[in-house]
Amino acid sequence: MQNIIIGQYVPGQSFIHKLDPRAKLITAFLFVIIVFLANNWITYALLGAFTLLAIFVSRLPLRYIYNGLKPILLVIILTFLLHVFLTKEGPLLFDWGFLEIYEGGVKQGVFISLRLLFLIMITSLLTLTTTPIDITVGIETLLGPMKKVGLPVHEFALMMSIALRFIPTLLEETEKIMKAQSARGAQFSSGPIKERLKSIVPLLVPLFVSAFKRAEDLAMAMEARGYRGGEGRTSIRLLKWSGKDTTLFVILLLLCISLLLLRS
């Protein structure tokens, strides 16, 4: 339960923590795009340097980054192996009968795995250094112009913040129900697979019941306090663009230009 990193904010006072969430969101978004510009060793090295620098500046314990990577590690390894064995380019490196490894394959494998690695690292850095509420406010302001074309931006943002807000609550609830059922002899973490699958029902039913009840209560409480959607609603959190954010954009721009110049 405790390894789940999505939406898990780690408090801190670093440069990255203090950035405007809009700046971080745009950076993460642009980074996802410019990652695809890299196509040789030097450009990948640049991206790697940017990622490592960001992690270093955030002063997060490396363990957190690693925890975020763990679930995706298998995918990365699998991608690597697929490329190594299936890409047939460049000089032949090994030949064990039916298994042939080409230099192009290894290169491709390393590049694609690095690409995935950088993507995951930068996006988890975003959620690790920004509170869910800040992310939501950021998204809401960034998507603000879309309101004009009738997109219910506020409602989306609200849904997101409620969902994020209730992740820990639901986890806590899950843990509580698991404990109550374990005390009645249910087995969640040991025993034969069949038993463990069956034990999902005593966990899910109470969880759903309480989630629905909670949703109803929340809706009622919001209405009781006069909530009526986004119309004319202002936010208590005012985002402030500072020099730091501009610095980040300059760095990003430099990175982008270097990538364009250095790619082959």
Added chain:
Amino acid sequence: MDITIKGLEHSYSKGTPFERKALSNINLSIPSGTFQTIIGHTGSGKSTLIQHLNGLLKPTQGSIQIGDFKIQAGVKEKRLKALRKHVGIVFQYPEHQLFEETIEKDILFGPLNFGVPEEEAKKRAARLIQQVGLDESYLSRSPFDLSGGQMRRVAIAGVLAMKPSILILDEPTAGLDPRGRREIMDLFYRLHEEEGLTTILVTHSMEDAARFSDDILIMEKGGIALQGGPETIFSNPEALKKLSLDVPETVQFIHRLEERFTKNLPHSVFTLEAAVDAALSILQKGEENS
């Protein structure tokens, strides 16, 4: 089964920035058949402590001995399920654990998990549903059609159906009306007496603590602040006040009677009836004197 806790310590989320020490250096022994009450403010570590007693939480330091089961920091106990059969926990708001289509099936969940034959388990369910104050016609109904108080009773029956020899109650009457509270607590006490259970009650109610306990444990900030029989604990209101806890109303009443009439009264007066008797004895003596 005797319970012996030695040097117990527990930290949540160990090894993360969210690490929080919930218990430190707890030493406690609860002989078989005791009614042990645990009192303390929210966050004092009561719930954490009781969850160690059937291996739901593992100690980060120290050990817990229950009968011949031993749970030790860093050692994996393989017989947890067997242990849980002996230690029943009624959690806070136990109605949140209901999940089956019918009340009977829900009550059977525990016993069947622990290998009780279905016939026997059904017999237990039929008896227990009456003991908790509902009648047998409820057995075939859905637990989700009941009122909150009734759901609580069904959930409690579900734990009792396991026939534990140690019964742990984590604020079992929170959110019930006064009558429901009394009925449920009386049921637990009757079971405690009749079946010779070891009962561990976590509560905020000084009245319940005074009425039922053989021994009271007061926790603060993850440690033991005070421990002793109800007479000892409640004869020292200053110590309780320091922990911002109250003495039961009956005890307060007796103390004030003593002050007012400068007479010594027995300090083991915890029920309303006994308090009335004590007051009457003063009045009668007063009449005799005049």
